[in-house]
Amino acid sequence: MPELPDVEMARRDLQRWLAGAEIRSARVLDAYIARGTSRAAFARTLPGQAVQKVTRRGKWLRIELRDGARVFSHLGMTGSWIRLDAEAAAPRWERARFEIERRGRSAVVSYVDSRRFGRLVLAQDDIAEWSELGPDPLAGGLEPAHLGPALARRRRAIKDVLMDQTVLAGIGNILATEALWMARIDPRAGSDTLGPAHIRALGRSLRAALDQELGDRMRGNPDVFSVYGREGEPCPRCKTALVRIVQAGRSTTFCSQCQGRR
DNA sequence: CTCTATGTTTAATT
DNA sequence: GAATTAAACATAGA
Numbered sequence: 001m002p003e004l005p006d007v008e009m010a011r012r013d014l015q016r017w018l019a020g021a022e023i024r025s026a027r028v029l030d031a032y033i034a035r036g037t038s039r040a041a042f043a044r045t046l047p048g049q050a051v052q053k054v055t056r057r058g059k060w061l062r063i064e065l066r067d068g069a070r071v072f073s074h075l076g077m078t079g080s081w082i083r084l085d086a087e088a089a090a091p092r093w094e095r096a097r098f099e100i101e102r103r104g105r106s107a108v109v110s111y112v113d114s115r116r117f118g119r120l121v122l123a124q125d126d127i128a129e130w131s132e133l134g135p136d137p138l139a140g141g142l143e144p145a146h147l148g149p150a151l152a153r154r155r156r157a158i159k160d161v162l163m164d165q166t167v168l169a170g171i172g173n174i175l176a177t178e179a180l181w182m183a184r185i186d187p188r189a190g191s192d193t194l195g196p197a198h199i200r201a202l203g204r205s206l207r208a209a210l211d212q213e214l215g216d217r218m219r220g221n222p223d224v225f226s227v228y229g230r231e232g233e234p235c236p237r238c239k240t241a242l243v244r245i246v247q248a249g250r251s252t253t254f255c256s257q258c259q260g261r262r
Numbered sequence: 263c264t265c266t267a268t269g270t271t272t273a274a275t276t
Numbered sequence: 277g278a279a280t281t282a283a284a285c286a287t288a289g290a
Contacts, residue, residue, distance in 0.1 A: 002269060003269095006268075059268095059269080074269080074270085076269055076270080077269055078267090078269095115267090115269095117269055118269090129270095163269090172268055173267095173268065173269085175268090223268095228268090229267095
């Protein structure tokens with residue numbers, strides 16, 4: 001469920017379900033999900049509060065309450081938010097459950113996460129994990145004016161740097177892999193070796209990959225990737241067999257022919 | 263049983 | 277110090 005497009009879809013859902021609603025009860029069923037905040041704090045602080053709006057920065061969600069408290073949500077690898085009828089049975093892997101009421105109608109908004117890498121944090125102010133994020137790709141982060149200097153400043157493989165949430169917030173393994181292929185850039189190239197033309201191409205490719213995924217989500221279409229997860233298959237451009245390497249502990253699939261070293 | 267997984271943090275090593 | 281790498285977290289599915 002992660003990466004920016006999924007989180008943005010989750011934000012839209014939560015905004016629709018929660019904005020203007022009042023929280024009746026807040027139960028964290030799995031303390032590990034709220035590591036950093038006690039379950040009692042959720043149960044005590046949230047009931048009776050109205051939700052103002054739900055915002056997103058990179059892969060983090062922020063549910064803002066009318067009195068200034070806020071709930072931060074990271075989906076980890078397998079987290080998702082769903083809405084249920086008030087009497088519905090608990091779904092498998094449910095980790096937290098919020099009963100809400102709006103215009104006399106009650107419902108349940110539930111956080112589900114099989115692997116439990118996601119997090120819920122209740123705070124009165126913005127948390128460091130949120131404040132330290134780089135710009136969002138959909139809010140200026142892809143401008144060459146930001147991307148150029150940010151990439152020149154680091155001396156790691158471009159693939160690693162793209163996934164660094166303090167450089168760009170929201171780019172994960174899939175988007176980085178796909179965009180580098182689109183832009184014909186070797187994922188192992190040092191981020192400080194890219195020229196202006198490559199920076200621009202990379203910005204455009206990230207935007208295209210992002211728009212494509214977001215579009216697929218909105219239409220309910222499954223994702224179709226060009227290279228991600230396609231090791232051994234022919235490159236869609238030049239038919240060379242795609243190869244897989246591991247960078248910073250993550251798989252990168254790329255075409256050694258058209259993403260050649262410069 | 264083995265391998266991999268859309269993420270992030272922390273410990274260990276170079 | 278910096279940078280890189282491995283391990284850890286917990287679970288599912290091929």
